Amino acid sequence: MSSAVAGSENEAVVWMPDGSPHSPRFSDRYHSRSGGLAQANFVFLAGTGLPTAWRGRDRFSVLETGFGLGLNFLSTWAAWNADPQRCESLRFVSVEAYPVDATDLVRSACNADPEDQSMPSIAARLPVLAEQLAQAWRGLSAGIQHWDFAGGRVQLTLAVGEVRAMLPGLDCQADAVYLDGFSPALNPEMWSAEALHLVAQHCRAGARLATYTVARSVRERLQQLGFRVEKCPGLPPKRDRLQAVFGP
Template sequence: MDSTLAWLPDGSPYSPMYDDVYHALGGGLAQARQVFLGGCGLPMAWEDRASCRILETGFGLGLNFLTSWAAWQADARRSKQLHFVSLEAHPVTAADLLRSVQALHAGDAEEAALLPRLQLLAEELARAWAGLRPGLQHWDFEGRRVRLSLAVGEVRQMLPLLAQALPDPVDAVFLDGFSPAHNPAMWSAEVMQGVAQLCRPGTRLASWCVSGEVRQRLRQAGFEWRKAPGLPPKRHRLEARYLGPATDLRPGNGDA
Protein backbone atom coordinates (compact mmCIF):
# COMPACT_ATOMS: atom_id res chain seq x y z
CA MET A 1 0.00 0.00 0.00
CA ASP A 2 1.18 3.54 -0.75
CA SER A 3 1.83 5.08 2.66
CA THR A 4 1.05 8.63 1.43
CA LEU A 5 -2.72 8.34 1.36
CA ALA A 6 -5.39 5.78 2.15
CA TRP A 7 -9.16 6.09 1.95
CA LEU A 8 -11.03 5.19 5.12
CA PRO A 9 -14.28 3.19 4.82
CA ASP A 10 -16.35 6.38 5.33
CA GLY A 11 -14.49 8.01 2.40
CA SER A 12 -12.14 10.23 4.45
CA PRO A 13 -8.63 10.79 3.08
CA TYR A 14 -6.17 9.48 5.66
CA SER A 15 -2.38 9.49 5.98
CA PRO A 16 -0.99 6.17 7.29
CA MET A 17 2.40 7.88 7.62
CA TYR A 18 1.08 10.51 10.04
CA ASP A 19 -1.92 8.59 11.38
CA ASP A 20 -4.24 11.52 10.78
CA VAL A 21 -6.95 12.54 8.31
CA TYR A 22 -6.27 15.23 5.72
CA HIS A 23 -9.56 16.84 6.67
CA ALA A 24 -12.87 15.78 8.15
CA LEU A 25 -15.18 14.58 5.41
CA GLY A 26 -17.95 17.07 6.07
CA GLY A 27 -15.71 19.86 7.33
CA GLY A 28 -12.93 20.24 4.77
CA LEU A 29 -14.63 22.88 2.71
CA ALA A 30 -15.86 24.84 5.71
CA GLN A 31 -12.35 24.74 7.15
CA ALA A 32 -10.85 26.05 3.92
CA ARG A 33 -13.38 28.88 3.69
CA GLN A 34 -13.85 29.88 7.30
CA VAL A 35 -10.60 28.97 9.03
CA PHE A 36 -8.05 29.68 6.30
CA LEU A 37 -9.56 32.20 3.88
CA GLY A 38 -11.76 33.87 6.51
CA GLY A 39 -8.95 33.82 9.08
CA CYS A 40 -6.83 35.89 6.68
CA GLY A 41 -9.66 38.31 5.90
CA LEU A 42 -10.17 36.86 2.41
CA PRO A 43 -11.80 37.40 -0.01
CA MET A 44 -12.19 41.03 1.18
CA ALA A 45 -8.44 41.56 1.64
CA TRP A 46 -7.68 40.92 -2.03
CA GLU A 47 -10.41 43.18 -3.40
CA ASP A 48 -9.30 45.89 -5.86
CA ARG A 49 -5.64 44.97 -5.46
CA ALA A 50 -3.12 44.20 -8.17
CA SER A 51 -2.20 40.86 -6.62
CA CYS A 52 -2.71 38.57 -3.68
CA ARG A 53 -0.03 36.15 -2.58
CA ILE A 54 -0.92 33.29 -0.28
CA LEU A 55 1.61 30.95 1.32
CA GLU A 56 0.47 27.56 2.58
CA THR A 57 2.36 24.93 4.54
CA GLY A 58 1.20 21.48 3.39
CA PHE A 59 -0.48 21.33 -0.04
CA GLY A 60 -2.02 17.92 0.68
CA LEU A 61 -5.08 17.42 -1.49
CA GLY A 62 -5.06 20.99 -2.73
CA LEU A 63 -8.38 21.80 -1.11
CA ASN A 64 -7.24 25.17 0.24
CA PHE A 65 -5.80 26.06 -3.16
CA LEU A 66 -8.92 25.03 -5.07
CA THR A 67 -11.20 26.82 -2.60
CA SER A 68 -9.09 30.00 -2.84
CA TRP A 69 -9.14 29.81 -6.62
CA ALA A 70 -12.92 29.32 -6.69
CA ALA A 71 -13.48 32.20 -4.25
CA TRP A 72 -11.22 34.43 -6.34
CA GLN A 73 -13.11 33.51 -9.52
CA ALA A 74 -16.44 34.28 -7.86
CA ASP A 75 -15.41 37.71 -6.59
CA ALA A 76 -16.18 40.57 -8.99
CA ARG A 77 -13.65 42.75 -7.15
CA ARG A 78 -10.88 40.11 -7.09
CA SER A 79 -7.23 41.09 -7.35
CA LYS A 80 -5.82 41.10 -10.86
CA GLN A 81 -3.62 38.16 -9.95
CA LEU A 82 -3.69 35.37 -7.42
CA HIS A 83 -0.41 33.68 -6.53
CA PHE A 84 -0.74 30.62 -4.33
CA VAL A 85 2.55 29.29 -2.98
CA SER A 86 2.64 25.94 -1.22
CA LEU A 87 4.99 23.12 -0.29
CA GLU A 88 4.59 19.40 0.10
CA ALA A 89 6.93 16.55 1.03
CA HIS A 90 4.62 13.70 0.00
CA PRO A 91 2.54 14.65 -3.04
CA VAL A 92 -0.55 12.57 -3.66
CA THR A 93 -1.46 11.29 -7.12
CA ALA A 94 -3.62 13.22 -9.59
CA ALA A 95 -6.27 10.52 -9.19
CA ASP A 96 -6.38 11.16 -5.44
CA LEU A 97 -6.65 14.92 -6.00
CA LEU A 98 -9.74 14.31 -8.10
CA ARG A 99 -11.19 11.70 -5.78
CA SER A 100 -10.87 13.97 -2.76
CA VAL A 101 -12.98 16.68 -4.39
CA GLN A 102 -15.57 14.13 -5.46
CA ALA A 103 -15.72 12.85 -1.88
CA LEU A 104 -16.42 16.27 -0.33
CA HIS A 105 -19.67 16.63 1.54
CA ALA A 106 -21.42 19.99 1.28
CA GLY A 107 -22.43 21.38 4.67
CA ASP A 108 -25.00 23.82 3.28
CA ALA A 109 -26.52 25.09 0.03
CA GLU A 110 -23.66 27.52 -0.57
CA GLU A 111 -21.10 24.73 -0.34
CA ALA A 112 -23.25 22.48 -2.55
CA ALA A 113 -23.28 25.19 -5.22
CA LEU A 114 -19.50 25.39 -5.02
CA LEU A 115 -18.80 21.68 -5.57
CA PRO A 116 -19.17 21.56 -9.39
CA ARG A 117 -16.79 24.54 -9.70
CA LEU A 118 -14.23 22.82 -7.46
CA GLN A 119 -14.43 19.70 -9.59
CA LEU A 120 -13.67 21.66 -12.75
CA LEU A 121 -10.72 23.38 -11.11
CA ALA A 122 -9.47 20.05 -9.72
CA GLU A 123 -9.49 18.66 -13.26
CA GLU A 124 -7.31 21.57 -14.41
CA LEU A 125 -4.97 21.01 -11.49
CA ALA A 126 -4.80 17.26 -12.16
CA ARG A 127 -3.76 17.92 -15.76
CA ALA A 128 -0.88 20.16 -14.61
CA TRP A 129 0.05 17.60 -11.93
CA ALA A 130 1.28 15.20 -14.63
CA GLY A 131 4.53 17.19 -14.79
CA LEU A 132 5.16 17.10 -11.04
CA ARG A 133 8.81 16.80 -9.96
CA PRO A 134 10.90 17.47 -6.83
CA GLY A 135 11.78 21.11 -6.09
CA LEU A 136 10.00 24.31 -7.06
CA GLN A 137 7.62 24.44 -10.01
CA HIS A 138 5.11 27.00 -11.24
CA TRP A 139 1.84 26.39 -13.02
CA ASP A 140 -0.20 29.17 -14.58
CA PHE A 141 -3.96 29.07 -15.05
CA GLU A 142 -6.59 31.51 -16.32
CA GLY A 143 -4.29 33.19 -18.84
CA ARG A 144 -1.57 33.57 -16.15
CA ARG A 145 -3.84 35.39 -13.71
CA VAL A 146 -3.69 32.46 -11.29
CA ARG A 147 -0.31 30.97 -10.47
CA LEU A 148 0.43 27.97 -8.28
CA SER A 149 4.02 27.67 -7.10
CA LEU A 150 4.59 24.31 -5.46
CA ALA A 151 7.82 23.35 -3.70
CA VAL A 152 8.03 19.57 -3.47
CA GLY A 153 10.24 18.57 -0.57
CA GLU A 154 10.73 18.88 3.18
CA VAL A 155 9.36 22.03 4.74
CA ARG A 156 12.72 22.91 6.39
CA GLN A 157 14.42 22.91 3.02
CA MET A 158 11.57 24.34 0.96
CA LEU A 159 10.96 27.50 3.01
CA PRO A 160 14.51 28.86 2.45
CA LEU A 161 14.20 27.90 -1.23
CA LEU A 162 10.98 29.92 -1.46
CA ALA A 163 12.59 32.85 0.37
CA GLN A 164 15.23 32.94 -2.37
CA ALA A 165 12.85 32.41 -5.25
CA LEU A 166 9.90 34.68 -4.45
CA PRO A 167 10.37 38.30 -5.46
CA ASP A 168 7.77 39.69 -3.04
CA PRO A 169 6.51 38.88 0.45
CA VAL A 170 3.19 37.11 0.87
CA ASP A 171 -0.05 38.75 2.02
CA ALA A 172 -1.55 35.72 3.76
CA VAL A 173 -0.38 32.45 5.30
CA PHE A 174 -2.40 29.27 5.69
CA LEU A 175 -0.55 27.36 8.42
CA ASP A 176 -1.55 23.74 7.91
CA GLY A 177 -0.17 20.27 8.55
CA PHE A 178 -1.24 17.17 10.39
CA SER A 179 -1.70 17.50 14.13
CA PRO A 180 1.46 18.73 15.88
CA ALA A 181 1.60 15.55 17.98
CA HIS A 182 1.86 13.41 14.80
CA ASN A 183 3.66 15.90 12.57
CA PRO A 184 6.03 17.99 14.75
CA ALA A 185 8.30 18.91 11.81
CA MET A 186 5.53 21.06 10.35
CA TRP A 187 5.10 23.19 13.48
CA SER A 188 8.68 23.70 14.64
CA ALA A 189 10.22 27.03 15.66
CA GLU A 190 12.40 26.80 12.55
CA VAL A 191 9.31 26.55 10.35
CA MET A 192 7.67 29.56 12.03
CA GLN A 193 10.88 31.56 11.47
CA GLY A 194 10.99 30.38 7.86
CA VAL A 195 7.37 31.43 7.34
CA ALA A 196 8.10 34.83 8.91
CA GLN A 197 10.89 35.40 6.40
CA LEU A 198 8.33 35.26 3.61
CA CYS A 199 6.03 37.83 5.27
CA ARG A 200 5.82 41.63 5.40
CA PRO A 201 4.53 43.57 8.40
CA GLY A 202 0.75 43.16 8.23
CA THR A 203 0.73 39.72 6.59
CA ARG A 204 -2.13 37.74 8.08
CA LEU A 205 -1.89 34.11 9.12
CA ALA A 206 -4.61 31.58 9.89
CA SER A 207 -4.67 28.07 11.29
CA TRP A 208 -7.02 25.59 12.89
CA CYS A 209 -4.16 24.83 15.31
CA VAL A 210 -4.10 26.79 18.57
CA SER A 211 -1.48 24.72 20.37
CA GLY A 212 0.30 26.75 23.05
CA GLU A 213 3.71 25.75 21.69
CA VAL A 214 2.81 26.82 18.18
CA ARG A 215 1.48 30.16 19.45
CA GLN A 216 4.66 30.72 21.39
CA ARG A 217 6.81 29.93 18.36
CA LEU A 218 4.75 32.30 16.24
CA ARG A 219 5.22 35.06 18.80
CA GLN A 220 8.95 34.43 18.86
CA ALA A 221 8.97 34.66 15.07
CA GLY A 222 7.30 38.09 15.18
CA PHE A 223 3.56 37.39 14.99
CA GLU A 224 0.82 38.63 17.27
CA TRP A 225 -2.15 36.28 17.46
CA ARG A 226 -5.61 35.84 18.85
CA LYS A 227 -7.88 32.87 19.30
CA ALA A 228 -11.13 33.17 17.35
CA PRO A 229 -14.22 30.98 17.68
CA GLY A 230 -13.43 27.66 15.98
CA LEU A 231 -15.32 25.51 13.58
CA PRO A 232 -17.13 22.86 15.68
CA PRO A 233 -16.03 20.52 17.16
CA LYS A 234 -12.98 22.74 17.66
CA ARG A 235 -13.50 25.54 20.18
CA HIS A 236 -10.93 27.84 18.68
CA ARG A 237 -9.00 28.69 15.56
CA LEU A 238 -6.00 30.98 15.24
CA GLU A 239 -5.71 34.38 13.57
CA ALA A 240 -2.33 36.09 13.55
CA ARG A 241 -0.57 39.04 12.02
CA TYR A 242 3.12 39.53 11.30
CA LEU A 243 4.55 42.58 13.07
CA GLY A 244 8.09 42.42 11.77
CA PRO A 245 11.28 40.69 12.96
CA ALA A 246 10.83 39.80 16.62
CA THR A 247 13.26 41.34 19.04
CA ASP A 248 11.43 40.64 22.27
CA LEU A 249 8.23 39.15 23.63
CA ARG A 250 5.62 41.64 22.57
CA PRO A 251 2.73 42.79 24.74
CA GLY A 252 -0.83 41.77 23.92
CA ASN A 253 -0.15 38.09 23.48
CA GLY A 254 -1.65 36.59 26.59
CA ASP A 255 -1.24 32.85 26.80
CA ALA A 256 -4.97 32.33 27.29
Protein backbone atom coordinates in the same frame (compact mmCIF):
# COMPACT_ATOMS: atom_id res chain seq x y z
CA MET B 1 11.09 11.67 8.15
CA SER B 2 12.68 11.86 4.70
CA SER B 3 10.53 13.29 1.90
CA ALA B 4 9.25 11.36 -1.12
CA VAL B 5 11.62 11.45 -4.08
CA ALA B 6 10.53 12.32 -7.60
CA GLY B 7 9.68 9.32 -9.70
CA SER B 8 8.89 7.19 -6.67
CA GLU B 9 5.39 6.06 -5.65
CA ASN B 10 2.91 8.78 -4.85
CA GLU B 11 1.87 9.17 -1.25
CA ALA B 12 -0.79 6.69 -0.10
CA VAL B 13 -4.15 8.18 0.87
CA VAL B 14 -6.71 6.00 2.61
CA TRP B 15 -10.34 6.95 1.98
CA MET B 16 -12.35 6.34 5.14
CA PRO B 17 -15.91 4.96 5.09
CA ASP B 18 -17.26 8.49 5.71
CA GLY B 19 -15.43 9.69 2.57
CA SER B 20 -12.69 11.60 4.38
CA PRO B 21 -9.02 11.20 3.36
CA HIS B 22 -6.55 9.80 5.89
CA SER B 23 -2.73 9.61 5.89
CA PRO B 24 -1.27 6.27 7.00
CA ARG B 25 2.19 7.88 7.24
CA PHE B 26 1.04 10.46 9.81
CA SER B 27 -2.01 8.65 11.25
CA ASP B 28 -4.06 11.79 10.78
CA ARG B 29 -6.85 13.13 8.58
CA TYR B 30 -6.09 15.56 5.77
CA HIS B 31 -9.04 17.73 6.79
CA SER B 32 -11.31 18.42 9.71
CA ARG B 33 -14.18 16.02 10.33
CA SER B 34 -16.53 18.88 9.40
CA GLY B 35 -15.34 18.64 5.79
CA GLY B 36 -12.48 19.96 3.73
CA LEU B 37 -14.33 22.77 2.00
CA ALA B 38 -15.82 24.08 5.24
CA GLN B 39 -12.35 24.04 6.81
CA ALA B 40 -10.74 25.79 3.83
CA ASN B 41 -13.34 28.53 3.85
CA PHE B 42 -13.87 29.01 7.56
CA VAL B 43 -10.39 28.46 8.94
CA PHE B 44 -8.09 29.54 6.11
CA LEU B 45 -9.88 31.97 3.79
CA ALA B 46 -11.99 33.73 6.43
CA GLY B 47 -9.10 33.43 8.90
CA THR B 48 -6.88 35.52 6.61
CA GLY B 49 -9.62 38.01 5.74
CA LEU B 50 -10.35 36.61 2.27
CA PRO B 51 -11.96 37.42 -0.07
CA THR B 52 -12.08 41.03 1.22
CA ALA B 53 -8.30 41.23 1.66
CA TRP B 54 -7.51 40.84 -2.05
CA ARG B 55 -10.04 43.46 -3.22
CA GLY B 56 -8.45 46.52 -4.74
CA ARG B 57 -5.10 44.76 -5.07
CA ASP B 58 -3.26 44.08 -8.33
CA ARG B 59 -1.55 41.06 -6.91
CA PHE B 60 -2.14 38.93 -3.82
CA SER B 61 0.08 36.11 -2.55
CA VAL B 62 -0.82 33.18 -0.32
CA LEU B 63 1.85 30.96 1.26
CA GLU B 64 0.82 27.53 2.52
CA THR B 65 2.68 24.81 4.38
CA GLY B 66 1.28 21.40 3.37
CA PHE B 67 -0.34 21.26 -0.09
CA GLY B 68 -1.83 17.82 0.60
CA LEU B 69 -4.90 17.26 -1.55
CA GLY B 70 -4.85 20.82 -2.81
CA LEU B 71 -8.23 21.66 -1.33
CA ASN B 72 -7.12 24.95 0.17
CA PHE B 73 -5.61 25.95 -3.16
CA LEU B 74 -8.71 24.92 -5.12
CA SER B 75 -11.05 26.64 -2.65
CA THR B 76 -8.99 29.84 -2.82
CA TRP B 77 -8.98 29.72 -6.62
CA ALA B 78 -12.76 29.04 -6.68
CA ALA B 79 -13.41 31.93 -4.27
CA TRP B 80 -11.25 34.19 -6.46
CA ASN B 81 -13.25 33.08 -9.51
CA ALA B 82 -16.53 33.82 -7.78
CA ASP B 83 -15.55 37.30 -6.57
CA PRO B 84 -16.31 40.14 -9.00
CA GLN B 85 -13.95 42.38 -6.98
CA ARG B 86 -11.04 39.93 -7.06
CA CYS B 87 -7.44 41.06 -7.38
CA GLU B 88 -5.91 41.09 -10.84
CA SER B 89 -3.64 38.13 -10.13
CA LEU B 90 -3.48 35.54 -7.39
CA ARG B 91 -0.29 33.71 -6.52
CA PHE B 92 -0.44 30.59 -4.36
CA VAL B 93 2.83 29.14 -3.08
CA SER B 94 2.85 25.84 -1.21
CA VAL B 95 5.26 23.22 0.08
CA GLU B 96 4.68 19.47 0.05
CA ALA B 97 7.10 16.64 0.87
CA TYR B 98 4.79 13.72 0.06
CA PRO B 99 2.75 14.46 -3.08
CA VAL B 100 -0.37 12.37 -3.59
CA ASP B 101 -1.62 10.96 -6.88
CA ALA B 102 -3.57 13.22 -9.24
CA THR B 103 -6.60 10.94 -8.90
CA ASP B 104 -6.68 11.66 -5.15
CA LEU B 105 -6.69 15.42 -5.83
CA VAL B 106 -9.76 15.01 -8.01
CA ARG B 107 -11.48 12.62 -5.62
CA SER B 108 -10.97 15.00 -2.73
CA ALA B 109 -12.42 17.92 -4.71
CA CYS B 110 -15.46 15.87 -5.74
CA ASN B 111 -16.03 14.65 -2.16
CA ALA B 112 -15.21 17.97 -0.50
CA ASP B 113 -18.51 18.49 1.33
CA PRO B 114 -21.29 16.55 -0.30
CA GLU B 115 -23.86 17.68 2.26
CA ASP B 116 -22.73 21.26 2.73
CA GLN B 117 -24.93 23.58 0.67
CA SER B 118 -23.60 26.79 2.22
CA MET B 119 -21.12 27.47 -0.57
CA PRO B 120 -22.77 26.02 -3.67
CA SER B 121 -20.93 28.20 -6.20
CA ILE B 122 -17.56 27.26 -4.73
CA ALA B 123 -18.37 23.54 -4.28
CA ALA B 124 -19.66 23.26 -7.85
CA ARG B 125 -16.44 24.70 -9.29
CA LEU B 126 -14.02 22.48 -7.38
CA PRO B 127 -14.13 19.36 -9.61
CA VAL B 128 -13.57 21.45 -12.75
CA LEU B 129 -10.61 23.25 -11.24
CA ALA B 130 -9.27 19.99 -9.80
CA GLU B 131 -9.20 18.47 -13.30
CA GLN B 132 -7.05 21.36 -14.49
CA LEU B 133 -4.74 20.91 -11.52
CA ALA B 134 -4.57 17.15 -12.10
CA GLN B 135 -3.49 17.65 -15.71
CA ALA B 136 -0.62 19.89 -14.63
CA TRP B 137 0.22 17.52 -11.78
CA ARG B 138 0.97 14.49 -13.96
CA GLY B 139 4.73 14.32 -14.38
CA LEU B 140 5.34 16.15 -11.11
CA SER B 141 8.97 16.07 -10.01
CA ALA B 142 10.96 17.12 -6.95
CA GLY B 143 11.93 20.78 -6.64
CA ILE B 144 10.01 23.94 -7.47
CA GLN B 145 7.23 23.82 -10.08
CA HIS B 146 5.25 26.75 -11.47
CA TRP B 147 1.90 26.44 -13.19
CA ASP B 148 -0.38 29.11 -14.62
CA PHE B 149 -4.17 28.81 -14.62
CA ALA B 150 -7.00 31.18 -15.58
CA GLY B 151 -4.97 32.61 -18.44
CA GLY B 152 -2.03 33.30 -16.14
CA ARG B 153 -4.06 35.21 -13.54
CA VAL B 154 -3.79 32.34 -11.03
CA GLN B 155 -0.26 31.12 -10.47
CA LEU B 156 0.64 28.08 -8.42
CA THR B 157 4.18 27.50 -7.19
CA LEU B 158 4.62 24.11 -5.56
CA ALA B 159 7.87 23.29 -3.78
CA VAL B 160 8.12 19.51 -3.62
CA GLY B 161 10.37 18.65 -0.71
CA GLU B 162 10.81 18.98 3.03
CA VAL B 163 9.47 22.25 4.43
CA ARG B 164 12.71 23.47 6.01
CA ALA B 165 14.73 22.60 2.91
CA MET B 166 12.30 24.22 0.45
CA LEU B 167 11.19 27.46 2.15
CA PRO B 168 14.55 29.27 1.87
CA GLY B 169 14.57 28.82 -1.93
CA LEU B 170 11.12 30.35 -2.48
CA ASP B 171 10.68 33.81 -3.88
CA CYS B 172 7.52 34.90 -2.07
CA GLN B 173 6.28 37.85 -0.05
CA ALA B 174 3.05 36.55 1.43
CA ASP B 175 -0.06 38.60 2.16
CA ALA B 176 -1.74 35.53 3.68
CA VAL B 177 -0.36 32.36 5.24
CA TYR B 178 -2.15 29.04 5.71
CA LEU B 179 -0.34 26.77 8.19
CA ASP B 180 -1.72 23.33 7.39
CA GLY B 181 0.61 20.56 8.49
CA PHE B 182 -0.90 17.56 10.21
CA SER B 183 -1.47 17.89 13.93
CA PRO B 184 1.63 19.30 15.70
CA ALA B 185 1.85 16.20 17.91
CA LEU B 186 2.04 13.89 14.88
CA ASN B 187 3.91 16.15 12.46
CA PRO B 188 6.26 18.34 14.56
CA GLU B 189 8.57 19.22 11.62
CA MET B 190 5.85 21.42 10.12
CA TRP B 191 5.50 23.47 13.30
CA SER B 192 9.12 23.64 14.46
CA ALA B 193 10.63 26.98 15.45
CA GLU B 194 12.85 26.76 12.38
CA ALA B 195 9.98 26.13 9.94
CA LEU B 196 7.89 28.96 11.42
CA HIS B 197 10.90 31.30 11.35
CA LEU B 198 11.30 30.56 7.63
CA VAL B 199 7.59 31.23 7.09
CA ALA B 200 7.90 34.60 8.87
CA GLN B 201 10.78 35.54 6.57
CA HIS B 202 8.33 35.31 3.64
CA CYS B 203 5.67 37.54 5.22
CA ARG B 204 4.97 41.15 4.34
CA ALA B 205 4.31 43.45 7.30
CA GLY B 206 0.59 43.08 8.01
CA ALA B 207 0.36 39.59 6.50
CA ARG B 208 -2.46 37.55 8.03
CA LEU B 209 -1.95 33.97 9.11
CA ALA B 210 -4.49 31.26 9.88
CA THR B 211 -4.42 27.73 11.18
CA TYR B 212 -6.74 25.20 12.77
CA THR B 213 -4.47 24.43 15.74
CA VAL B 214 -4.16 26.46 18.91
CA ALA B 215 -1.32 24.36 20.32
CA ARG B 216 0.54 26.47 22.85
CA SER B 217 3.94 25.76 21.27
CA VAL B 218 2.68 27.11 17.93
CA ARG B 219 1.14 30.24 19.50
CA GLU B 220 4.29 31.00 21.47
CA ARG B 221 6.59 30.51 18.49
CA LEU B 222 4.47 32.79 16.34
CA GLN B 223 4.42 35.45 19.06
CA GLN B 224 8.21 35.28 19.37
CA LEU B 225 8.46 35.85 15.62
CA GLY B 226 6.38 39.04 15.77
CA PHE B 227 2.86 37.78 15.07
CA ARG B 228 -0.07 39.16 17.08
CA VAL B 229 -1.96 35.96 17.77
CA GLU B 230 -5.65 35.58 18.52
CA LYS B 231 -7.68 32.47 19.42
CA CYS B 232 -11.04 32.46 17.65
CA PRO B 233 -14.06 30.13 17.71
CA GLY B 234 -13.20 27.03 15.71
CA LEU B 235 -15.05 24.90 13.21
CA PRO B 236 -16.95 22.25 15.23
CA PRO B 237 -15.95 19.80 16.63
CA LYS B 238 -12.87 21.99 17.26
CA ARG B 239 -13.44 24.65 19.89
CA ASP B 240 -10.80 27.11 18.68
CA ARG B 241 -8.70 28.13 15.72
CA LEU B 242 -5.88 30.65 15.37
CA GLN B 243 -5.59 33.93 13.49
CA ALA B 244 -2.53 36.12 13.53
CA VAL B 245 -1.16 39.31 12.00
CA PHE B 246 2.53 39.80 11.25
CA GLY B 247 3.66 43.05 12.79
CA PRO B 248 7.29 42.77 13.69
